[in-house]
Amino acid sequence: MAKYFAKRIGMAIVTIFLVTCLTFLLMNAVPGSPWLSEKTPSEATIAALNAKYGLDKPVIVQLGMYLKNLLRGDFGVSLKMQRNREVLSIILEMFPVSAKVGAIALVWAVLVGVPLGCLAAFKRGKLTDSILRVICTLGISTPSFVVASILLVTLAGGIASLKIFPTIFDASAGWRSYVLPCFALGFYPMCYTARQTRSAMLDSLNQEYIKTARAKGLKNGKIIFKHALRNALIPVITYLGPQVAFTLCGGFVVESVFSIPGLGRYFVQSIQNRDYPVIMGTTIFLASFIILMNVVVDLLYKLADPRINLTKGGE
Amino acid sequence: MSKEKKMKRCPVSLQPDVESMLDWNSLTAADFEPATQDEKEDFIPERASVSYWKDAWRRLKQNVVAMVALGVIIFLFLFAFVGPFLIPYGYDQFNSGAENLYPFHYSLEDQIRVEEEIAARTESEVMDVDAMIAKAQEEAAANGEELSAKDIAIIRAQARASSNSAAAEDAETDPAAIRKELGIKAKLFGYSRDELERKAAGEHVFPHIFGTDMYGRDILVRVMYGARVSMAVGIFAALLVLVIGAVYGSISGYFGGKVDAVMQRIVEIIYSVPEMLVVLLIATALKPILTEYVNSGSGPLKSFVNTLGPNLISLFIAFGMLYWVTMSRIIRGQVLQLKQQEYVTAAKALGASGGRIIRRHLLPNCIGQIVVTTCLQIPSAIFLESFLSYLGVGVSAPLPSLGSMATDALSGMYTYTYRLIIPAIVLSVMILAFNLFGDGLRDALDPKLKK
Numbered sequence: 001m002a003k004y005f006a007k008r009i010g011m012a013i014v015t016i017f018l019v020t021c022l023t024f025l026l027m028n029a030v031p032g033s034p035w036l037s038e039k040t041p042s043e044a045t046i047a048a049l050n051a052k053y054g055l056d057k058p059v060i061v062q063l064g065m066y067l068k069n070l071l072r073g074d075f076g077v078s079l080k081m082q083r084n085r086e087v088l089s090i091i092l093e094m095f096p097v098s099a100k101v102g103a104i105a106l107v108w109a110v111l112v113g114v115p116l117g118c119l120a121a122f123k124r125g126k127l128t129d130s131i132l133r134v135i136c137t138l139g140i141s142t143p144s145f146v147v148a149s150i151l152l153v154t155l156a157g158g159i160a161s162l163k164i165f166p167t168i169f170d171a172s173a174g175w176r177s178y179v180l181p182c183f184a185l186g187f188y189p190m191c192y193t194a195r196q197t198r199s200a201m202l203d204s205l206n207q208e209y210i211k212t213a214r215a216k217g218l219k220n221g222k223i224i225f226k227h228a229l230r231n232a233l234i235p236v237i238t239y240l241g242p243q244v245a246f247t248l249c250g251g252f253v254v255e256s257v258f259s260i261p262g263l264g265r266y267f268v269q270s271i272q273n274r275d276y277p278v279i280m281g282t283t284i285f286l287a288s289f290i291i292l293m294n295v296v297v298d299l300l301y302k303l304a305d306p307r308i309n310l311t312k313g314g315e
Numbered sequence: 316m317s318k319e320k321k322m323k324r325c326p327v328s329l330q331p332d333v334e335s336m337l338d339w340n341s342l343t344a345a346d347f348e349p350a351t352q353d354e355k356e357d358f359i360p361e362r363a364s365v366s367y368w369k370d371a372w373r374r375l376k377q378n379v380v381a382m383v384a385l386g387v388i389i390f391l392f393l394f395a396f397v398g399p400f401l402i403p404y405g406y407d408q409f410n411s412g413a414e415n416l417y418p419f420h421y422s423l424e425d426q427i428r429v430e431e432e433i434a435a436r437t438e439s440e441v442m443d444v445d446a447m448i449a450k451a452q453e454e455a456a457a458n459g460e461e462l463s464a465k466d467i468a469i470i471r472a473q474a475r476a477s478s479n480s481a482a483a484e485d486a487e488t489d490p491a492a493i494r495k496e497l498g499i500k501a502k503l504f505g506y507s508r509d510e511l512e513r514k515a516a517g518e519h520v521f522p523h524i525f526g527t528d529m530y531g532r533d534i535l536v537r538v539m540y541g542a543r544v545s546m547a548v549g550i551f552a553a554l555l556v557l558v559i560g561a562v563y564g565s566i567s568g569y570f571g572g573k574v575d576a577v578m579q580r581i582v583e584i585i586y587s588v589p590e591m592l593v594v595l596l597i598a599t600a601l602k603p604i605l606t607e608y609v610n611s612g613s614g615p616l617k618s619f620v621n622t623l624g625p626n627l628i629s630l631f632i633a634f635g636m637l638y639w640v641t642m643s644r645i646i647r648g649q650v651l652q653l654k655q656q657e658y659v660t661a662a663k664a665l666g667a668s669g670g671r672i673i674r675r676h677l678l679p680n681c682i683g684q685i686v687v688t689t690c691l692q693i694p695s696a697i698f699l700e701s702f703l704s705y706l707g708v709g710v711s712a713p714l715p716s717l718g719s720m721a722t723d724a725l726s727g728m729y730t731y732t733y734r735l736i737i738p739a740i741v742l743s744v745m746i747l748a749f750n751l752f753g754d755g756l757r758d759a760l761d762p763k764l765k766k
Contacts (some may be wrong), residue, residue: 138747
């Protein structure tokens with residue numbers, strides 16, 4: 001267990017390192033520079049700027065410098081979008097906004113998705129099952145921007161009598177701002193969770209111990225929630241790991257549609273603006289977060305089901 | 316086989332009954348005659364042998380949902396690849412005078428009625444259209460000329476423009492309200508005024524079935540091209556993933572040991588890389604690189620890159636770099652099982668090389684898994700393409716993509732909702748159909764999975 005833990009952490013560090021290098025090299029390979037904007041500065045200014053931010057040195061040296069600073073927790077400063085502001089402080093300002101929306105989205109996705117999956121499995125082959133299956137397949141087939149757009153044109157002003165929710169996100173305006181983004185962000189995970197739960201539940205409902213439980217005369221509710229669901233949740237947890245991280249740090253699209261001042265939208269904007277330190281910082285931050293969540297889930301997984309032997313590859 | 320030869324057996328004897336076997340020794344020459352045709356036909360099994368694919372197809376046919384999905388896929392395929400030939404508009408053709416058309420129109424008479432009503436209400440001094448035309452005809456006749464249909468249209472347009480500007484000043488003369496009062500109903504398909512007049516003149520005018528966008532580009536054609544881009548991206552990306560994943564997975568699984576260990580570490584690393592993030596990054600970074608590469612000169616590879624468009628290529632590269640992992644894991648798992656089979660040992664004993672065993676014996680035996688995984692990869696590629704196009708780093712303009720059409724429509728979302736809804740629905744239906752068909756295919760090809 002300890003050995004596995006160490007190995008997993010080691011792999012995570014290697015992965016973060018590789019993502020950092022890949023991002024850095026990709027960013028440097030892009031022609032054009034962050035100084036090119038509406039008014040092009042003179043060559044002397046550009047040279048001075050390059051020297052100031054260390055952009056005149058060879059790429060490898062720059063990479064080394066960047067990694068060294070990174071170890072000290074220094075993500076550099078923004079070059080363009082918020083000139084000279086620390087990238088870390090930008091991230092720390094944006095991330096909580098994304099995290100709040102993402103967390104709400106994920107909570108409703110799980111709280112609705114898991115019971116729906118159980119219901120579908122229990123009513124297998126009946127009308128309820130078919131309807132849920134169509135809804136869930138539709139849900140995993142609909143990109144989040146489509147969901148978001150449909151919400152916008154129905155509930156946020158498209159139909160005059162139904163304008164219940166604001167179009168533009170405003171954290172100070174209370175819960176109404178959160179409804180649509182959280183719904184749009186959570187719809188896909190909800191449907192996916194329901195599908196996963198359904199198939200895992202079908203698996204565990206066929207097991208012998210369920211028959212035993214039935215033979216004992218247990219009630220359906222108890223069989224489902226006490227016996228079947230506990231085992232069925234394992235594949236669901238596996239999926240949720242990466243999804244937690246991804247949802248928390250940004251439905252890029254949902255944040256753009258609703259103008260949420262979160263990390264996902266900022267990342268997309270920084271790419272469009274070629275603000276290298278911001279791109280690097282955001283990528284490394286998000287990637288580390290996602291990778292870390294994967295490790296945590298793997299360990300939880302092991303704790304949830306001692307039968308799983310992770311050291312021997314789970315084929 | 317005379318009866319008297321048969322000895323009477325004791326009913327409880329434990330000796331085996333050999334009497335009937337002795338009869339085998341008394342075969343006559345007639346027993347060795349060749350079989351007649353009837354007898355031969357009797358031996359042919361009643362049921363023809365069913366091949367793997369036939370069997371799968373039979374199961375698939377029983378799955379109504381999968382068959383409907385297949386029908387939808389075929390329809391979308393025709394829609395995307397044949398449709399544009401049937402419609403006389405191009406995806407980047409600006410139809411001047413036909414900007415911002417809705418997917419419905421009001422007939423010419425109704426439009427004139429509404430204008431007359433507006434004119435009457437505003438009591439403006441705009442001259443009656445017919446009177447203007449009559450006057451113009453008189454003038455033309457005085458000059459010895461005849462007034463063409465086009466001239467009449469121009470006069471009408473002028474009259475309309477002046478009445479429109481008058482109407483704009485007065486909120487009471489809202490055309491929508493007047494239409495409602497007069498009980499005028501909209502008719503299907505979009506036509507501009509000019510096109511209606513041409514049509515009335517007997518000319519054949521193709522309608523804008525889904526209306527047009529702000530530049531007068533026909534939305535139906537753009538949706539067709541967008542669907543074409545999506546499908547092409549989905550299928551090519553899936554094939555790319557298939558090739559890389561199959562090669563990598565089978566090598567890793569077949570050779571095992573240290574090779575497998577190293578290859579699986581690489582897979583694990585790629586597996587934990589956040590895909591969306593990196594794809595977004597690659598797509599953004601590669602686009603300018605490839606654009607510069609294309610602009611730096613000419614050559615067969617460069618013109619190839621240019622025709623496909625830098626964006627599409629970077630999309631494929633991103634896909635090729637990251638998405639093969641699932642496929643390779645599935646194939647590796649299959650190969651690990653299959654390589655224990657006797658026929659692999661037999662092939663090895665006959666001296667077949669590793670490559671030959673993989674190609675001839677292992678891969679064909681996991682074809683079911685490969686087909687299903689490839690098929691389910693298509694919707695995820697379409698999903699990703701639309702996502703990138705939506706964020707503006709996907710397919711480059713002027714080539715339309717369903718994702719970028721949706722972004723463009725966001726600005727006029729409330730007035731021109733159909734521009735957002737139509738591409739969104741086509742996209743969702745397409746992904747849904749591929750998903751459902753993939754699910755059905757999995758059930759059909761791997762009955763073990765379907766409990």
